[in-house]
Amino acid sequence: MEKKFLKGNEAVAEAAILAGCRFFxxxxxxxxxxxxxxxxxxxxxxGGVFLQGESETASxxxxxxxxxxxxxxxxxxxxxxxSLKAEGISTLAGAQLPAVIVNVMRGxxxxxTIQAAQSDYLHATKAMGHGGFRVLxxxxxxxxxAIDLTYKAFGLAVKYQNPAVVLMDGWIGSMMEPVTLPExxxxxxxxxxxxxxxxxxxxxxxxxxxxxxxxxxxxxxxLNIHFGEMYETWARDEVMAEEYMLGDAEYVIVAYGxxxxxxxxxxxxxxxxxxxxxxLRPISLYPFxxxxxxxxxxxxxxxxxxxEMTLPVQMKDDIRLGVTDAxxxxxxxxxxxxxxxxxxxxxxxxxxxEEEGK
Amino acid sequence: xxxxxxRPKSLTNRATAYCPGCLHGVATRLIAExxxxxxxxxxxxxxxxxxxxxxxxxxxxxxxxxSPHGRTPAVATGVKxxxxxxxxxxxxxxGDLAAIGLAEIMHAANRGENFTVIFINNGTYGxxxxxxxxxxxxxxxSTTTPEGRNPAETGYPMMMCEILSQLRAPRYIARFxxxxxxxxxxxxxxxxxxxxxxxxxxxxTFVELLSNCPTNWGLSPxxxxxxxxxxxxxxxxxxxxxxxxx
Amino acid sequence: MEKKITIAGFGGQGVMAIGQMLGYASxxxxxxxxxxxxxxxxxxxGTANCTVTLADVEIGAPESxxxxxxxxxxxxxxxxxxxxxxxxxxxxLNSSLCRWTGGREDVKLAEIxxxxxxxxxxxxxxxxxxxxxxxIGLSGVLTERQMLDAIEEKLGKRPELLEMxxxxxxxxxxxxxxxx
Ligand SMILES: Cc1ncc(C[n+]2csc(CCOP(=O)(O)OP(=O)(O)O)c2C)c(N)n1
Ligand code: SF4
Ligand SMILES: [Mg+2]
Numbered sequence: 049m050e051k052k053f054l055k056g057n058e059a060v061a062e063a064a065i066l067a068g069c070r071f072f073x074x075x076x077x078x079x080x081x082x083x084x085x086x087x088x089x090x091x092x093x094x095g096g097v098f099l100q101g102e103s104e105t106a107s108x109x110x111x112x113x114x115x116x117x118x119x120x121x122x123x124x125x126x127x128x129x130x131s132l133k134a135e136g137i138s139t140l141a142g143a144q145l146p147a148v149i150v151n152v153m154r155g156x157x158x159x160x161t162i163q164a165a166q167s168d169y170l171h172a173t174k175a176m177g178h179g180g181f182r183v184l185x186x187x188x189x190x191x192x193x194a195i196d197l198t199y200k201a202f203g204l205a206v207k208y209q210n211p212a213v214v215l216m217d218g219w220i221g222s223m224m225e226p227v228t229l230p231e232x233x234x235x236x237x238x239x240x241x242x243x244x245x246x247x248x249x250x251x252x253x254x255x256x257x258x259x260x261x262x263x264x265x266x267x268x269x270x271l272n273i274h275f276g277e278m279y280e281t282w283a284r285d286e287v288m289a290e291e292y293m294l295g296d297a298e299y300v301i302v303a304y305g306x307x308x309x310x311x312x313x314x315x316x317x318x319x320x321x322x323x324x325x326x327x328l329r330p331i332s333l334y335p336f337x338x339x340x341x342x343x344x345x346x347x348x349x350x351x352x353x354x355x356e357m358t359l360p361v362q363m364k365d366d367i368r369l370g371v372t373d374a375x376x377x378x379x380x381x382x383x384x385x386x387x388x389x390x391x392x393x394x395x396x397x398x399x400x401x402e403e404e405g406k
Numbered sequence: 407x408x409x410x411x412x413r414p415k416s417l418t419n420r421a422t423a424y425c426p427g428c429l430h431g432v433a434t435r436l437i438a439e440x441x442x443x444x445x446x447x448x449x450x451x452x453x454x455x456x457x458x459x460x461x462x463x464x465x466x467x468x469x470x471x472x473s474p475h476g477r478t479p480a481v482a483t484g485v486k487x488x489x490x491x492x493x494x495x496x497x498x499x500x501g502d503l504a505a506i507g508l509a510e511i512m513h514a515a516n517r518g519e520n521f522t523v524i525f526i527n528n529g530t531y532g533x534x535x536x537x538x539x540x541x542x543x544x545x546x547x548s549t550t551t552p553e554g555r556n557p558a559e560t561g562y563p564m565m566m567c568e569i570l571s572q573l574r575a576p577r578y579i580a581r582f583x584x585x586x587x588x589x590x591x592x593x594x595x596x597x598x599x600x601x602x603x604x605x606x607x608x609x610x611t612f613v614e615l616l617s618n619c620p621t622n623w624g625l626s627p628x629x630x631x632x633x634x635x636x637x638x639x640x641x642x643x644x645x646x647x648x649x650x651x652x
Numbered sequence: 653m654e655k656k657i658t659i660a661g662f663g664g665q666g667v668m669a670i671g672q673m674l675g676y677a678s679x680x681x682x683x684x685x686x687x688x689x690x691x692x693x694x695x696x697x698g699t700a701n702c703t704v705t706l707a708d709v710e711i712g713a714p715e716s717x718x719x720x721x722x723x724x725x726x727x728x729x730x731x732x733x734x735x736x737x738x739x740x741x742x743x744x745l746n747s748s749l750c751r752w753t754g755g756r757e758d759v760k761l762a763e764i765x766x767x768x769x770x771x772x773x774x775x776x777x778x779x780x781x782x783x784x785x786x787x788i789g790l791s792g793v794l795t796e797r798q799m800l801d802a803i804e805e806k807l808g809k810r811p812e813l814l815e816m817x818x819x820x821x822x823x824x825x826x827x828x829x830x831x832x
Binding site for chain 3: 050051052053078079162163218219222223224225226306309310311312313314316387389390391392
């Protein structure tokens with residue numbers, strides 16, 4: 049089958065529709081504008097709803113309302129808008145509703161820059177909002193993977209009745225690559241399984257009480273314990289990572305998304321120079337692939353290079369948890385929207401090797 | 407023998423979660439009666455705010471979606487657009503609607519969303535203990551205006567019916583009071599009209615209900631009603647502000 | 653094979669269209685491609701640039717320090733991106749709007765009077781097709797047939813349009829003059 053040549057943002061939007069998403073609400077912000085623009089054209093064609101909210105706060109709440117009605121729903125934004133959505137995402141999580149949130153990252157903090165960056169790793173993986181909940185975080189590194197992971201994010205969101213985040217950067221959003229699209233799923237009505245009804249209207253048989261407010265501490269604690277157990281399941285069942293040339297690697301680059309692509313090219317030329325470099329590429333950032341790091345041969349791997357499009361790097365603590373300080377972890381990256389090239393990574397690793405030799 | 411008084415089917419069978427004498431109870435009951443009368447219990451979605459209105463979770467025997475603070479019209483937009491066949495209303499206090507959620511109410515109204523907003527104006531933040539609300543009257547004391555609301559510092563009460571009437575899209579905008587049976591009957595008529603307009607797909611309908619907060623006003627339920635007549639209802643004239651035929 | 657090409661010029665010169673069309677043709681011909689437009693305030697000054705990678709292998713870095721080819725459609729673009737061409741790489745100039753002022757001895761240089769040719773053909777709009785012709789003629793990365801297939805699909809099959817584009821592509825392929 050001939051491949052389509054699609055732009056990342058539009059590909060993500062189409063993938064959502066193919067996954068059965070029939071509700072989208074968003075608010076303009078660069079570099080994700082093609083997602084709402086595409087949805088504005090496409091949703092009416094498939095009998096879905098597109099809304100431009102008056103703010104990110106409002107749009108994510110529109111998604112919450114749609115999800116409460118059993119719709120597969122999505123919103124998208126970039127850094128500053130994701131901050132505003134935090135409230136709604138926390139509400140979705142607390143009310144046990146599925147939804148997909150796409151963050152097309154730019155350079156932060158604050159308004160920062162509109163160019164591509166990976167500024168929101170910590171926000172996405174540690175605290176997408178108040179209250180100590182977690183979301184599944186998937187990080188594509190190609191347009192094809194952006195499609196596949198968006199499609200998968202809906203499945204995971206429904207499976208766990210929890211929001212899932214597709215975390216990509218402005219480059220993946222704006223680049224075009226050859227892709228194949230997955231098959232279209234029939235939209236299904238998601239049955240509400242959250243806990244509101246059992247507490248507020250226990251005898252109600254034909255009604256749902258969709259709420260993130262359990263009011264009573266002991267009930268809320270039970271739910272939080274349930275969430276904790278669910279996150280453990282994710283860590284067991286939903287971890288995704290790619291191991292690239294790790295078999296004999298003495299230097300392991302850990303990178304995700306676009307940074308991992310630059311690393312792949314760097315590894316090619318490092319190997320030509322006789323440097324045994326390889327890469328671990330986390331695809332799910334939450335749950336994080338700690339086990340793949342634990343499995344690294346500590347007698348062979350001389351160091352790890354955490355490579356990110358953000359400074360200071362944000363993934364390093366997770367990497368260190370994985371290798372428990374048995375392997376030194378260095379870092380390199382560019383930030384604020386400055387382009388990270390393969391040469392930047394190659395230079396950084398060669399410098400580290402030179403330092404080692406001294 | 408016919409029952410003279412029955413619990414509406416759209417209310418759950420439990421004692422009130424609101425404070426004694428609070429008119430939230432009257433508003434909740436009015437809405438439930440009306441849903442019964444329209445035979446709409448199984449088709450209704452109540453979108454509840456953050457505020458004492460959240461306690462409606464205990465009471466409405468209908469589908470319920472609880473919103474983050476102030477985003478109630480945005481949540482209701484998502485609900486109604488996803489399930490146009492449902493009878494959808496948002497139920498919001500003055501803090502929820504006129505302070506933190508001002509953008510959401512203005513834009514839902516401006517889009518002419520086909521749901522009904524029920525606005526409980528009690529001039530205070532009841533749930534959090536009686537702070538100033540956007541509707542607190544000039545001179546009225548609250549925990550954050552201990553000397554009474556001073557317009558030089560905190561502006562004037564926001565008249566939401568009048569403000570929303572500046573917009574073109576809304577279909578019906580009216581203010582009623584819950585202070586006495588006669589006014590309650592009027593309020594119910596306004597609510598019925600709103601629900602019927604919504605069912606006919608006519609667009610945005612908005613009903614403001616002047617209410618009280620015995621707990622934070624520090625008055626007995628009866629004194630509250632007297633106070634409303636002498637103060638609230640003078641500052642917020644009752645009436646229909648918009649009834650636009652197509 | 654993997655080739656990185658930066659295309660730069662004024663907005664409205666079809667910078668993005670050239671990059672996209674090359675990427676699209678490679679994709680349609682069964683190869684790989686990555687088109688990366690630059691967005692942001694730098695666009696607003698009236699200049700535009702993009703990088704396209706054409707390959708028959710998996711594509712790693714979307715952007716590297718050096719590219720194989722610079723297609724400069726105007727003078728400021730040449731000055732800005734000349735340093736990014738790898739030694740031995742190609743600089744393709746639109747000589748209707750831009751002239752070589754030296755500065756690199758280690759690159760191949762070729763010129764194409766794209767706007768003049770387009771005017772001769774009868775439509776100033778096809779200047780970007782002329783440029784594409786020049787590039788594939790010089791690099792051999794895509795064949796005339798492959799390119800035409802892509803152009804036909806993206807720009808339409810109307811006979812007079814098709815003929816104009818076919819001519820522009822051919823003239824571009826024939827008229828690019830390498831300078832040494
Ligand atoms: C984002 C956010 N800010 C503040 C609060 C705390 N809060 C809960 S209820 C409330 C005010 C409610 O007042 P109103 O809307 O007038 O409702 P009432 O209780 O008077 O009916 C506030 C500020 C909150 N829950 N969420
Ligand atoms: S605090 Fe005030 S508004 Fe809330 S239930 Fe009690 S009396 Fe009613
Ligand atoms: Mg209030």
